[in-house]
Amino acid sequence: MSVVSTITVTVPATTANLGPGFDCIGAALKLYNEFKFTRLEEGKLTINVTGAEAERVQTDESNLLYQAFVKFYQYIKQTPPTVKIEIKLGVPLARGLGSSATAIVGGLVAANQLEGATLSQSQVMELAIAMEGHPDNVVPALLGGCRLAATSGAAWEICDLPWHQDIVPVIAIPNFELSTSEARGVLPTEVSRADAIFNTAHLGLLLRGLETGNGQWLKTALQDKLHQPYRKALIPGYDALNIAAVSAGAYGMVISGAGPTLLALADKLHSEAVETAMLAAWQEEGITAEVRSLSLDTQGAKSF
Numbered sequence: 001m002s003v004v005s006t007i008t009v010t011v012p013a014t015t016a017n018l019g020p021g022f023d024c025i026g027a028a029l030k031l032y033n034e035f036k037f038t039r040l041e042e043g044k045l046t047i048n049v050t051g052a053e054a055e056r057v058q059t060d061e062s063n064l065l066y067q068a069f070v071k072f073y074q075y076i077k078q079t080p081p082t083v084k085i086e087i088k089l090g091v092p093l094a095r096g097l098g099s100s101a102t103a104i105v106g107g108l109v110a111a112n113q114l115e116g117a118t119l120s121q122s123q124v125m126e127l128a129i130a131m132e133g134h135p136d137n138v139v140p141a142l143l144g145g146c147r148l149a150a151t152s153g154a155a156w157e158i159c160d161l162p163w164h165q166d167i168v169p170v171i172a173i174p175n176f177e178l179s180t181s182e183a184r185g186v187l188p189t190e191v192s193r194a195d196a197i198f199n200t201a202h203l204g205l206l207l208r209g210l211e212t213g214n215g216q217w218l219k220t221a222l223q224d225k226l227h228q229p230y231r232k233a234l235i236p237g238y239d240a241l242n243i244a245a246v247s248a249g250a251y252g253m254v255i256s257g258a259g260p261t262l263l264a265l266a267d268k269l270h271s272e273a274v275e276t277a278m279l280a281a282w283q284e285e286g287i288t289a290e291v292r293s294l295s296l297d298t299q300g301a302k303s304f
């Protein structure tokens, strides 16, 4: 492929952890950020942002999308070109829906495409994981679908996880932010053997539940002892939404990524009732929220 002057990349939102899969599993959702890069022959970096909360995104060299773009050029030992960047935000910022992963993947994919696909998809993925620090958002953001990532020495083994067509992700996005660094800051550095065994068993059950749509398995599987017990205090209304979602027929509810978005899994018959119940529960707490059922994105980052 040849070097090009303009590239547009779309990257899906992602929901990481899914309860017991802390830092190793995530799924791409049909909700997107769009990033357009244009090479400039002269002038300086310009970044324009549109969409909800656009004013909260940095428009200088500290912008995460631009940092990922630069990281690519550092890796191939070249000077980055001057660019104009146009960002259309569809993924809410710092809500546990992988906004930072969209920026990291978007910047790396855009640079790679501008340079004629110099790097393989695996190389781009490894750079993205190194930048984010964990794989569970950037891997599905890049590849689409529901993915499990496991290290094998310095390399990564990525597994595509089957997701039964009847399982609907219902996401409840509150109007407040929670940064991933704050949500990681409340986690213990060591866990008990009992908790490690609990999560190992529940993650195994989750994978089979997602594959088969077995509601009884999912109900048990969506439990976690590694991160949610520590994080739920950062999310007002967590217990009320959990009760509301399950009472309305959800299999269970978890924190999406590092939160504060909450994710319920339900079958198609119950997803609408679950949406209504979660919205009402947050309203009762005095919190404005957006609640919607989404489907899985299966394509990941796309460039054109």
Ligand SMILES: Nc1ncnc2c1ncn2[C@@H]1O[C@H](COP(=O)(O)OP(=O)(O)OP(=O)(O)O)[C@@H](O)[C@H]1O
Pocket: 014, 016, 033, 057, 058, 063, 064, 065, 087, 089, 092, 093, 094, 095, 096, 097, 098, 099, 100, 101, 102, 103, 137, 178, 179, 180, 181, 256, 257, 258, 259
């Ligand atoms: N489109 C974007 N362009 C540039 N920077 C972005 C963009 N989206 C997110 N960021 C950066 O990422 C930060 C949010 O990252 P953070 O890891 O806290 O949340 P998140 O990725 O939305 O949540 P999670 O990792 O739990 O899914 C923003 O404050 C901003 O600095």
Ligand SMILES: N[C@@H](CCO)C(=O)O
Pocket: 016, 017, 022, 023, 024, 134, 136, 137, 180, 183, 184, 227, 257, 258
């Ligand atoms: N696995 C990560 C996802 C958010 O980046 C966490 O829960 O902190």
